[in-house]
Amino acid sequence: MYDITRIKGWPMPVLNELNQPHFDAMGEGKVLVQHCPDCDTWLAPGAFVCENCGSTAITWRQASGRGEIYSYVVMHRSFDPAFEGLVPYNVCLIELEEGPRLLANVVGIANDRLAVGQPVRAVFETAGEGLPLLKFAPA
Numbered sequence: 001m002y003d004i005t006r007i008k009g010w011p012m013p014v015l016n017e018l019n020q021p022h023f024d025a026m027g028e029g030k031v032l033v034q035h036c037p038d039c040d041t042w043l044a045p046g047a048f049v050c051e052n053c054g055s056t057a058i059t060w061r062q063a064s065g066r067g068e069i070y071s072y073v074v075m076h077r078s079f080d081p082a083f084e085g086l087v088p089y090n091v092c093l094i095e096l097e098e099g100p101r102l103l104a105n106v107v108g109i110a111n112d113r114l115a116v117g118q119p120v121r122a123v124f125e126t127a128g129e130g131l132p133l134l135k136f137a138p139a
């Protein structure tokens with residue numbers, strides 16, 4: 001078992017300056033991602049340098065919350081005890097309309113109805129002890 005902080009059994013993200021604003025914004029019902037003002041490129045959280053121009057002048061910006069399924073898998077086996085009661089569950093790579101791709105669950109649709117290109121919108125749920133979670137639902 002890996003060493004990770006848990007609250008009520010749920011694994012918690014390791015927060016740092018490269019991702020904390022993203023997680024904090026979930027509690028406010030916002031999708032906050034990084035943005036490079038030097039070349040106007042949107043970036044997925046965790047970037048310390050712009051993948052397009054190499055600038056380190058990264059800022060945070062609110063995204064629309066709209067996007068589409070870029071890829072997905074359906075997990076039929078849990079690799080963490082916290083998720084054993086959830087299988088089968090999906091893990092989707094969502095491409096936001098601004099460009100960055102985020103991993104998230106898509107809810108409100110059967111796993112066998114998921115499709116690449118499915119339009120989705122951000123929804124917010126809670127897990128563990130009130131941990132806000134960004135998920136997506138069909139748009």
Ligand code: ZN
Binds near residue numbers: 036041050053
């Ligand atoms: Zn840039």
